[in-house]
Amino acid sequence: MSAHLRKRSLILSGHDTSVALENEFWQVLEHCAAQKKQPLPALVASIDAARTPSQSLASALRVFALKSLQNQP
Structure with a gap:
């Protein structure tokens, strides 16, 4: 993995990824998740599903x- 990448582990649909x-x-x-008042894993799960x-x-x-x-003004 490249030094400029940050790896995160998440559970999506019951599977570790x-x-x-x-x-x-x-x-x-993280900013988008905060704007939607949801945890980052929930935002990632919705993006994954779509x-x-x-x-x-x-x-x-x-x-x-x-x-x-x-889309920001």
């Missing part, structure tokens, strides 16, 4: 973070 993202993406996701099977979870999280920044 880990995701490695750049710290900046984790910060955006992604297409061909998209990796890391990719889905990055795209979600990017779109959330693009």
Whole structure:
């Protein structure tokens, strides 16, 4: 794993999984979770449930973070 990635372990749909993202993406996701008044794992689970099977979870999280920044006023 690259030194600039931060790995987090989560339980999604009853299964352990880990995701490695750049710290900046984790910060955006944490902010989004706080805005929605939900824990980060709940936000990640909702993003996981909405992604297409061909998209990796890391990719889905990055795209979600990017779109959330693009939608800010």
